[in-house]
Each structure stands twice: as C-alpha cells, then as structure tokens.
Amino acid sequence: SPTAPWWQTATGYQIYPRSFCDSNGDDIGDIPGIISKLDHLADLGIGFIWLSPVYRSPMADNGYDIADYRDIAPDFGTLEDFDTLVAEAKRRGIRIVMDLVVNHTSSAHAWFQAARASRDAPEHDYYIWRDPGADGGPPSERKSFFGGPAWTFVPEVGRYYLHLFSPAQPDLNWANPALRAEIYAMMRFWLDRGIGGFRMDVIDLIGKDIDRGFYDGGPHTFRYLAEMRAETFGGRDVVTVGESWNVTTGTALAFCGKEGALDMVFQFNHVVEGWDPVYGKWKPKPFDLVAFKRVLGAWQEALADDGWNSLFLSNHDLPRQVSKYGDDGLYRVASAKMLATVMHLMKGTPFVYQGEEIGMTNTAFSRIDQFRDVETLGNYADAIAAGTAPEDFIAGANANGRDNARTPMQWSAGEQAGFTTGTPWIEVNANHTEINVAADRADPDGIFAHYRCLIALRKTLPVVVHGSFRMVGAEDEAVFAYVRDHDGERLAVVANFSGTPRDFVLDADLAGNGECLVASHGPRDRLEAHLRLAPYESFAVLFK
Ligand code: ISL
Ligand code: CA
Structure with missing residues (x-):
C-alpha cells in the first residue's frame, strides 16, 4: 500500500489552552x-496537538487577537515553557501544531498602534482603512461577525479601519508586500x-x-497561500490545515489538492x-441526517x-458534539x-x-453574565x-454558542473538576461529578477506551487510511452506514443515529462473516442482511 505522510495516519487533538489545565491556580x-x-x-x-493561540494577547477573543506573534x-x-512543551510532546511522539491567526492582529499590536497614530507610518498600510461615507458614517454597511459594524x-x-471580528481585531492588509514578508518571517x-x-x-x-x-x-487567497508556502513551510515535514467557512467541494482542491498550498481544510458545510x-x-x-450524510x-x-479531508464535529467554536448530534x-x-466511530473511520x-x-x-x-464569549456577547447586544427576548437568545446560545466548548476540561469529580485550585474564568459544568476523565478512564467500556481503539485502528489498518468510500443507504433517515x-x-461501518431501535437492510454483498473491530453494544462479527440496531448502536466490521 502507498506510504502515507505522518498526518494521514495520525489523529489530531485540539487544545483550547485557557480551559485545559491550570497549573498555578490563577x-x-x-x-x-x-x-x-x-x-x-x-x-x-494522538499524533499531534493543534494548540489554539498562546501568543501574547489582551485576550479580547481568548488569544485570537495577537499583540506579539513572537x-x-x-x-x-x-x-521556555513552550519549548519544553514541544520537547516533552516529541518524547511521546506528539507534534505541536500552532494556530496561525493572520487575517487580523490585536488592536494592541505595535503595528496597529503605529498605524492608528499616523497616515504616514509605514504600518498604516498594514491595515485596511477607508474614508468616511458620504454622511460621515462608516464606508459600508458591513457588520462584524461579533455584532455591531x-x-x-x-x-x-x-479614517475607519475594517474589522470583520471585534474592534479589537483589526484586519490586516494582505495586499501590502512588506506585511506579508513580516508574516512569513514570523512563521519561520x-x-x-x-x-x-x-x-x-x-x-x-x-x-x-x-x-x-x-x-x-476573496480572489487573492490562493496567490498568497502559494507565496506563503514557498517562503515558509514548503519542503518542511509539517502539516497545514486551513480554516474556511466558505470553501465548497468545488473549491477545496484549490486549497488542498496537488495544485494547492495546504494539506487539508477545515470546512463547515455540514x-x-x-x-x-x-x-x-x-x-x-432540527437535525437532518440525510442532509448531513449528503x-x-x-x-x-x-x-x-x-x-x-479533515474529520471533525467539534472545536472551540462549536457546541459539544454529543449534545448537538447525539443524546447527552x-x-x-x-x-x-457512535459519533466517534462514524467520524474516525471515514477517509481523512x-x-x-x-x-x-x-x-x-x-x-x-x-443568565447572560455567565457567558464569556465575545461573539455571544456582541450578538446578544x-x-x-x-x-x-433575552431568554430566546440564551436558548440559542446554549444550543450552539461557543462557550459550550470552553467550559473547563473535566479531569475529576472534585472541586472545579480538578481544572484549577482557584475559581475558573468560566464556570465548570455541574455534571463534572459524573462526567470526568478519572471516571471515564476507569471504565473499560468508557468513551476514552473507545477513542483509543479507533485511533489505534488508523495506525494499523491501511483500509482506514487509504480505503475508498461508499455510502450505504444514503436516504435512510436514522442510519449512517x-x-x-x-x-x-473491506471495512463496513454501521451506526444508528437515533434513540429508537432501527431495522436496516444491508446490500447483499455486505452480509457475511467478518471480524468486529469496534462495537458499542457487544461484538458483531457476522453481519446479517437484515440488521436490528439498538438505539445509537454502532460497529465496524472488517472483511478479508
Ligand atoms: O461560528 C462562527 C461563524 O459564524 C464563528 O465563531 C467562527 O468560528 C469564526 O468566525 C471563525 O473562527 C476563527 O476565527 C475567529 C475566532 O474567534 C475563532 O475562535 C476562530 O476559530 C477570529 O479569529
Ligand atoms: Ca494558570
């Protein structure tokens, strides 16, 4: 079988540092x-950590507002702590992938401080300025993703400056070659x-x-990415993943195909x-499984x-996947x-x-004062x-807001879930007394054990990495197979996405004796053509 780059057999793990583990009680x-x-x-x-931003920052957006990139x-x-992290991770076979936030800086960045002080500063053109509109107001009606203009x-x-995010996150002007050179030097x-x-x-x-x-x-993205690659990571054994809310199946290869600069994109169509x-x-x-599968x-x-492909349902901007797509x-x-089985065994x-x-x-x-996220608070206003009505907005934020993913990591049933000896910057989820690392890891049938199994399968089975993909029963409203x-x-994956028992009829060529690799409800080695699935049952069977 073809040799794969390390990031195709590895599983990534995202850390949102502010909420992971507090070592000093602050x-x-x-x-x-x-x-x-x-x-x-x-x-x-896991093979690598994607570390959300740890650069110097006033933390208007928890580090996605960078004041000093170095x-x-x-x-x-x-x-020094960072270098220790890289070394200690490496000792365990884990690489550290940094978050590169270069659409904007913090308004506290020295470039912006110079830019806003004088039109003659070279840094003025590092940002996007426009004269006031005819009425003296903003140059366009454009709204920020985080609320307000x-x-x-x-x-x-x-002049006005552009910030697609908060006013504390002025957009950089990538048309300026000196700015681009600064970014590339920082990446090196x-x-x-x-x-x-x-x-x-x-x-x-x-x-x-x-x-x-x-x-x-924007139309210049691919030109800048090609230049960035040539000036920085091209020829180095690293992985690059671009986040894009606009990428479609039609444009994906321009990012991550042979002609593209990147290895993968995080797409959000689903x-x-x-x-x-x-x-x-x-x-x-309401969740629509048929559309999701499509x-x-x-x-x-x-x-x-x-x-x-990158395969994910969760990150620091999204609700918790078991709450969103499963039953919490x-x-x-x-x-x-079930969600893990479906996601981990696709190609990507x-x-x-x-x-x-x-x-x-x-x-x-x-209450709104329990929320911390700049996006939630800005859109609330x-x-x-x-x-x-406030309660309607809060219901939406509880369902889909970013703070869901940002409450502290639940390490134990103890005080503050073992996250800190202090008072965490955002409240710990009350369910940490039941849902925590210590309890789940102690259970051989726990979720952690299941993830560990899936991650190991990818390292040992070429079909998980390289196998072609064919959807089975695309129109079934409850089963993802x-x-x-x-x-x-041949690897067959079957998952009941619903809380009721389901009958599922397999294509005739899929029935037979195989080896059950992973299962949520006891082993399934023999696949019958007519399957009776328990609520949220999932399994994967290997046929040789
Ligand atoms: O959900 C969203 C789109 O409506 C946003 O929260 C989206 O995740 C964001 O626009 C893009 O995210 C990235 O850039 C933001 C930062 O706040 C996010 O945390 C980051 O992932 C600005 O840097
Ligand atoms: Ca700390």
Missing part, C-alpha cells in the same frame, strides 16, 4: 498544565523552533478585495447545514483521489461512541476536541436591540 489554563497532561494524550494515541502570553507561560473610526487619522521563527505545522485561522479571509465586494472567499437561514447559529434547525459524502467523493442524557455514552484525518474523548456535554447557562475498500480488504 483560574486560567496554561502551558505547564498542558505538559502535566501529556501522558493522558499519549495514552489516547512571544507567549504571560497567562499561558513563557517561550465592521468599521471603527480613528480620529487621529480621520516558529518552524525553526520545531513545531509540527499550522492551523490557519479564517485563512480565506486574507484574500479579500473589498472594493470588488469580496470580504470573504455545520452550517444545521443553521437557520435567517438567524444562523442562534436558531438551530454533505459529508460529497466531501468524501470530492477528495477521493486528490486532497485530503440517557444515551450519552452510546451516542458519543480525525480531530478530537478536548473533552470529546470523555463525552463532555453542552452547558446550560441561564444586537439581538436585544432588535427586539429578541458506509463501506471502505482497499487491497482486498
């Missing part, structure tokens, strides 16, 4: 805390420290061309499919021979395993978001001004 997770938990991750079997935030530790006025220069600084690659934040926004109406999905056309994430639609199946097909009550364990590289490996759930806040084929080996 209420905020940190790098020494991460180092203290590396054995947990090594046991899980230093570590004091909240998180020091450069996307333009803020700076009296010192008499981290590559030279031995990192395993980059996850690139909202990377399709760097190619914007606002005078021609492109704020996102996420946005579940949002309201008008209210977006704040008003979730999207994921289309991505499997589009990247079958070129490019490579009665069937929490079975549905968490799976990503586990911290806490997912023990089935952490959404939280339920009742807009929604209330537009007449939405597919077949992977490689070199005479």
